Amino acid sequence: MTDIHQLILSVMVGVSTGMVVVLISVGLSLTFGTMRIVNMAHGGFFMVAAFLMYSTAKVFGGSMSGFVVAVIISIIATILLGAVLERLVFRRMYGRQHMSGLLGTFALMLMFQGGAQQIWGVQPLSVNAPIQLIRAVTIFGATIPMYNLLLTGVALVALGALAAFSYRTRIGMETRAVATDRAMAALLGIRVRRVFAITFAVGTALAALAGALMAPLVQVDSSLASTYIIVAFAIVLVGGIGSVLGTFIAGLLIGVIDSVIAINFPLFAGYAPFIAMAIVIAIRPSGLLGNPVTAHLD
Amino acid sequence: MIEHTALDGMTRDDGKTRASRRWSQIGAVVPVGLVAAGLIAPVFITSGQVYVASGFLVAILFAVATSFVIGFAGVPTFGQQAFYGAGAYLTASLVVRWHLHDQILLLGAASLIGLVLALPMALLMRGKAGLTFGLLTLAIAQAIYLFVYQGKYLNGEAGLSSVYRGEIFGIGLGSGDRFYYFTLVVVIVCFALMVAIRRSMVGRVIWAIRENPQRVASLGVPIARYRIIAFASGAIFTAVSGSLLAQLVEAVDPSLFYWTAGANPILSGLIGGIRTVWGPVLGAIILQSISYFVGQASTAWVFWMGLTVVILYLVWPDGILVGLRSDETKHWLVQARNVARRARPRASRG
Numbered sequence: 171m172t173d174i175h176q177l178i179l180s181v182m183v184g185v186s187t188g189m190v191v192v193l194i195s196v197g198l199s200l201t202f203g204t205m206r207i208v209n210m211a212h213g214g215f216f217m218v219a220a221f222l223m224y225s226t227a228k229v230f231g232g233s234m235s236g237f238v239v240a241v242i243i244s245i246i247a248t249i250l251l252g253a254v255l256e257r258l259v260f261r262r263m264y265g266r267q268h269m270s271g272l273l274g275t276f277a278l279m280l281m282f283q284g285g286a287q288q289i290w291g292v293q294p295l296s297v298n299a300p301i302q303l304i305r306a307v308t309i310f311g312a313t314i315p316m317y318n319l320l321l322t323g324v325a326l327v328a329l330g331a332l333a334a335f336s337y338r339t340r341i342g343m344e345t346r347a348v349a350t351d352r353a354m355a356a357l358l359g360i361r362v363r364r365v366f367a368i369t370f371a372v373g374t375a376l377a378a379l380a381g382a383l384m385a386p387l388v389q390v391d392s393s394l395a396s397t398y399i400i401v402a403f404a405i406v407l408v409g410g411i412g413s414v415l416g417t418f419i420a421g422l423l424i425g426v427i428d429s430v431i432a433i434n435f436p437l438f439a440g441y442a443p444f445i446a447m448a449i450v451i452a453i454r455p456s457g458l459l460g461n462p463v464t465a466h467l468d
Numbered sequence: 469m470i471e472h473t474a475l476d477g478m479t480r481d482d483g484k485t486r487a488s489r490r491w492s493q494i495g496a497v498v499p500v501g502l503v504a505a506g507l508i509a510p511v512f513i514t515s516g517q518v519y520v521a522s523g524f525l526v527a528i529l530f531a532v533a534t535s536f537v538i539g540f541a542g543v544p545t546f547g548q549q550a551f552y553g554a555g556a557y558l559t560a561s562l563v564v565r566w567h568l569h570d571q572i573l574l575l576g577a578a579s580l581i582g583l584v585l586a587l588p589m590a591l592l593m594r595g596k597a598g599l600t601f602g603l604l605t606l607a608i609a610q611a612i613y614l615f616v617y618q619g620k621y622l623n624g625e626a627g628l629s630s631v632y633r634g635e636i637f638g639i640g641l642g643s644g645d646r647f648y649y650f651t652l653v654v655v656i657v658c659f660a661l662m663v664a665i666r667r668s669m670v671g672r673v674i675w676a677i678r679e680n681p682q683r684v685a686s687l688g689v690p691i692a693r694y695r696i697i698a699f700a701s702g703a704i705f706t707a708v709s710g711s712l713l714a715q716l717v718e719a720v721d722p723s724l725f726y727w728t729a730g731a732n733p734i735l736s737g738l739i740g741g742i743r744t745v746w747g748p749v750l751g752a753i754i755l756q757s758i759s760y761f762v763g764q765a766s767t768a769w770v771f772w773m774g775l776t777v778v779i780l781y782l783v784w785p786d787g788i789l790v791g792l793r794s795d796e797t798k799h800w801l802v803q804a805r806n807v808a809r810r811a812r813p814r815a816s817r818g
Binding site: 438440 | 606
């Protein structure tokens with residue numbers, strides 16, 4: 171491949187991994203924007219879905235339909251787990267300040283990691299995507315696995331569904347209201363607890379989707395819970411807390427930039443999210459599209 | 469003549485109940501007991517356990533220093549691991565590449581690098597604390613991690629090894645027992661320094677700034693400067709703990725810089741009581757104990773650590789030492805005592 175093709179390839183890979191990170195980050199942004207909880211355990215859902223993919227993919231086989239079934243089961247199981255945790259643990263965190271939520275959710279993340287190690291062992295596992303999807307496809311002169319394109323497509327559809335949910339349903343409107351001004355929303359009769367539960371479920375679903383789809387592309391082990399969450403944080407901050415569109419743009423941008431850097435200057439791989447985070451914090455703490463008033467940062 | 473009222477235990481006019489006075493006495497004895505236990509421990513335990521105990525001490529110092537910044541000064545920082553790793557790696561480099569062994573030099577250099585790294589971070593935010601500052605420290609620390617892990621200067625993923633323990637005043641500290649005592653002394657000194665800062669005028673100001681920054685600022689106090697002092701102090705002590713760790717384990721690797729390494733001291737502080745003096749000590753002992761004792765029984769000890777922290781968090785969200793002194797706990801204790809009294813047939817009633 172020539173240089174320009176390598177560039178295009180790195181951009182496309184960046185877009186696909188960027189979309190995965192966007193899915194995780196959007197879930198995080200929703201939780202923080204609506205419930206004001208810094209959910210460190212969010213990465214845990216991503217990890218759990220990936221592990222579940224490993225187990226269900228083994229059961230349902232490598233065919234296309236089997237893979238789809240495995241994805242769906244993994245996501246639903248993770249959402250159920252999230253719902254249980256929301257009921258048991260997160261409900262008690264809603265009134266408190268940032269720091270203690272950090273503590274509780276970090277401990278939850280540890281439980282996720284330990285639990286995964288207990289159930290699936292400490293060795294990294296791999297998940298195989300069905301043969302039909304590993305086919306390489308040539309677009310704009312660059313050869314890229316079909317799977318990455320699929321990933322991008324599915325993620326875009328999911329985000330589109332989220333946008334539709336947020337702006338065209340009553341619950342979506344209630345969620346946005348609660349995120350803007352919880353007290354006022356409650357006074358207007360919105361059932362805040364229900365909004366919280368639904369927001370949490372949506373966020374978890376997005377992380378689970380990301381985890382299930384990403385499973386064939388990464389080594390599945392407990393470090394997934396801690397690796398992606400930190401990048402997700404950076405993205406949420408850069409995009410602007412409370413702004414899903416900001417998270418989307420930031421995630422895409424940083425994903426592409428990091429991918430281009432990683433392929434061409436491997437020594438500098440991985441820095442992009444954190445450098446961007448540092449710049450944003452120093453210059454414009456509310457983020458690209460964040461609203462300084464509702465960001466509630468200090 | 470002081471009248472004895474029906475109120476429980478008010479026998480002196482200092483306003484405290486007998487129960488609270490007793491708790492204060494216990495509270496004064498515990499630290500002395502801890503130090504004494506720490507001093508005589510090596511006599512009674514195996515050298516492997518002395519090694520583990522030294523690790524406990526390092527974790528305690530790390531937790532105390534971190535809690536000093538986050539809890540006492542009220543400056544959230546999630547990048548302490550940068551100072552920890554920097555202290556460790558600098559010490560390792562000095563020993564391995566420049567063959568320097570004097571502890572005063574090693575610890576001094578570690579302190580210096582803590583300071584050198586902390587000042588730009590603090591100045592970048594012009595002394596403003598808050599979640600944004602905490603996240604900034606996190607971002608910088610992760611960038612440092614990537615630099616150490618992926619770069620070639622510090623041996624990447626493998627890290628540095630053969631970091632032999634230094635010597636103090638000519639006395640070699642290679643032996644486990646000697647290094648343990650050295651670590652104990654260093655930790656006690658650092659701890660005492662932090663307590664001294666807390667009780668000094670500077671500490672009073674820092675405390676006031678935590679409680680009500682606008683009010684203190686309106687009095688004309690340069691709050692940024694005091695926050696920087698607190699942050700830098702915490703960084704220095706954290707770097708010292710990193711240096712101790714490097715010598716204890718006799719190796720360093722990039723995981724010291726990873727964000728989860730900086731989470732442990734924060735967790736320790738939070739479960740013990742992040743603003744208290746002894747809370748982080750208690751928290752560190754608890755977490756390290758789980759890591760060690762449960763770790764011997766199963767590889768998934770992380771799960772049990774998380775579970776313990778979650779349960780402690782749900783019961784005492786502000787920390788154990790704060791929760792124990794809270795009204796809810798006192799109420800619960802009184803209820804429990806009443807139930808016990810009613811259960812006993814006749815003897816101790818009235």
